[in-house]
Amino acid sequence: xxxxxxxxxxxxxxQWQEKIKIANRNNIFFHCRNCNHEWVDSSFDAxxxxxxxxxxERICCWQFPDG
Ligand SMILES: [Zn+2]
Numbered sequence: 001x002x003x004x005x006x007x008x009x010x011x012x013x014x015q016w017q018e019k020i021k022i023a024n025r026n027n028i029f030f031h032c033r034n035c036n037h038e039w040v041d042s043s044f045d046a047x048x049x050x051x052x053x054x055x056x057e058r059i060c061c062w063q064f065p066d067g
Contacts, residue, residue, distance in 0.1 A: 020060075031057040 030046055031038050037050035047054040 027060070029059040031059070033057060 027040060028042065028044060028046070029038070029040050030048070032048035032051060032053055033055045034048060034053035035051040037048050039049065044058060046056065048056055
């Protein structure tokens with residue numbers, strides 16, 4: 001029965017990974033290391049819309065604590 005438990009656990013992890021993926025897609029906070037511009041985008045591959053640099057820091061908004 002240990003196998004059944006482990007399968008269930010894996011499916012819960014898969015559900016979470018899907019939720020995190022959706023959260024990532026919708027709300028990623030970006031910080032440009034080149035010009036310090038800050039913005040929110042929905043794509044992980046965003047470049048700075050202020051200076052065009054791709055040396056940007058990505059922070060997923062769901063990582064921010066509430067309040
Ligand atoms: Zn920039």
